[in-house]
Structures are given as C-alpha cells and as structure tokens.
Amino acid sequence: MLVNTTATIPICCEVKVHRSICIELQGFIDRILQIILSIESARPNCALAIQTLCSLHFTLDKAKFVIKHCSESSKLYLAITSQKILSRCEKIRISFEFYLDQIQNTVPIQLASVICAILEDLRDTKFSLEYEDGTRKVLHSLLEKEFPDSTSRENSELEAIQIVALMLDMKSSISLLEERKNLKKQIEKVKNTNQKEKELLEYLLYLLIKYEKFI
Known part of the structure; x- marks a missing residue:
C-alpha cells in the first residue's frame, strides 16, 4: 500500500538563492519519500535492487544537502558558484532517474506506475538559473x-x-x-x-x- 503523505517544502522558504531550483528539487524529494517505504515493503529480493535502493537513499541525502546549503550559505557565494549548484542538481536528477528506473521493474504494478510518473517528470525537468x-x-x-x-x-x-x-x-x-x-x-x-x-x-x-x- 502506498504511503499517503502530503508533500511539503518546509525548508525552501529559507533558501536565499536558487529558490526555484530548490523548490523543484524538494518536490522530487517529497514524491520519492512518499513511496520509499512502499518500495522497501515490496522487499525487492535481488541484490541489485537492494543496492539501488541504498543508492537512492544516498541521492536523497545529497539533494537535501543542496537545499540546506542554499538556505545557510552567503548569497554572494551562492551567486558566484551558481554553475556548480546547477551541475550538482542535474547530477542528482540523473541519479534519481537512473535508480528509480532500475527499481521500477522490481516492485508491484501499482507502485511501478507511480514511479513511472515520477520518471516522466524527472526526464522533462530542466534546471536553470534565473x-x-x-x-x-x-x-x-x-x-x-x-x-x-x-x-x-x-x-x-x-x-x-x-x-x-x-x-x-x-x-x-x-x-x-x-x-x-x-x-x-x-x-x-x-x-x-x-x-x-x-x-x-x-x-x-x-x-x-x-x-x-x-x-
């Protein structure tokens, strides 16, 4: 059964620079967190799926760190390093897509369809600087x-x-x-x-x- 929680963006209101990128990133974090327990409950039994799930957790932590970094760092510093932030977010997006794509084939159909929707949005997302x-x-x-x-x-x-x-x-x-x-x-x-x-x-x-x- 899917975990039904409300996606929130509690920390993005504190983000000083790159707010639009962080809001979009937080949206994916929330959506993945909504299904992560269901993925774990499905108990994917192959070693690759278990390893991929661990990697997905690691990528979630990376994404959370980016948002934390953008909420705590100097505005001037965030501005001058904006290309690095953009590159980091793009790598996170690609990782989310890669790991969810691998997990999709190891879970029940209902959960796989939810993952499919997230994957479609990940593929359509283009982070950009304003x-x-x-x-x-x-x-x-x-x-x-x-x-x-x-x-x-x-x-x-x-x-x-x-x-x-x-x-x-x-x-x-x-x-x-x-x-x-x-x-x-x-x-x-x-x-x-x-x-x-x-x-x-x-x-x-x-x-x-x-x-x-x-x-």
Missing part, C-alpha cells in the same frame, strides 16, 4: 579583470557590489548583517580545509565591509 547567472557573471568579471591602478579596481568593485546587492535583494541593514554573518561562518568552516574557497569568501566579505555604506 537572475543568479547575471550575478555570477558580474562577480566573475570582477575577479578575472586586471586593473591598471587601485582607483580603477575600487571603482569596479563598487560598481559590481552595487549591482549584485540589488540583484540579490541585499539593500537593508538586516540583510547585509546576515550576509556578513554567513560569510564569516563559511570562512570558519573551510579555513583549515580549503584555502582557495577561504580566499574567495574573504574577498567577498572584504567587498561587503568596504562598500557597505554605498550599497
């Missing part, structure tokens, strides 16, 4: 540009942070304070494990602090 890609391009352009002098650098930094702050809705003192806190938390997390990411986060924090009064 305003996030614009912010990514602005920040990447700033990082890659060579400046003849400090004045040119400061002018470009100011222009970039003003554009990005507007696009990411970081205009209030509260939102700017939250952004600083999130950047500091992320720096603390990676300071001993990822020097490159630490330097990027520190630069974003530097931009925010230096030009905050002009945002």
